[in-house]
Amino acid sequence: MAFNLTSRLLTHRLKSCRVAFSTVSSSGRLSVEHDRHNRRFTVTPGSGAGVHECAVLHYSFIGNKEVDLMSTFVPDTFRGQGVAALLSQAAMDFVAEENLKARISCWYIKKYIEENPQQQYKDLVIT
Numbered sequence: 001m002a003f004n005l006t007s008r009l010l011t012h013r014l015k016s017c018r019v020a021f022s023t024v025s026s027s028g029r030l031s032v033e034h035d036r037h038n039r040r041f042t043v044t045p046g047s048g049a050g051v052h053e054c055a056v057l058h059y060s061f062i063g064n065k066e067v068d069l070m071s072t073f074v075p076d077t078f079r080g081q082g083v084a085a086l087l088s089q090a091a092m093d094f095v096a097e098e099n100l101k102a103r104i105s106c107w108y109i110k111k112y113i114e115e116n117p118q119q120q121y122k123d124l125v126i127t
Contacts, residue, residue, distance in 0.1 A: 030083060032090040041090050043083050053077060057087040057106070066126065067095060068103045088112035092121045101126050 033042050043055040055074040062068045069091050074083045088109045095102045103126045104110050113121050 032086055041087050055083045057091050066101045068105050069109050070105045072106050072108045084108050085112055095124050096120055
């Protein structure tokens with residue numbers, strides 16, 4: 001019984017480490033998953049999609065309370081559907097919620113912040 005309780009607590013803890021954001025696109029519902037262990041946000045377009053069909057935003061910690069939002073990649077099959085913007089929003093929301101500062105290395109995320117001039121995002125960016 002102790003193992004079962006420990007297993008449930010661990011499962012709950014692992015689930016609580018993932019953050020999901022979602023939106024509806026022309027092709028259906030898309031959701032962003034935050035994989036803290038691998039320091040990335042991902043969107044998978046639907047059931048049966050392989051890892052190579054996954055959109056991803058990578059980040060790394062560059063200081064105690066600083067992250068570098070390094071890159072985004074969206075496969076050709078679902079470009080133009082707002083997936084990169086969804087990934088960027090999720091990453092910036094994470095930065096805000098965790099009270100971090102962000103260095104923006106990715107050209108797309110820079111563009112996203114310029115096109116969505118929310119002061120809370122701009123205040124989080126390391127210039």
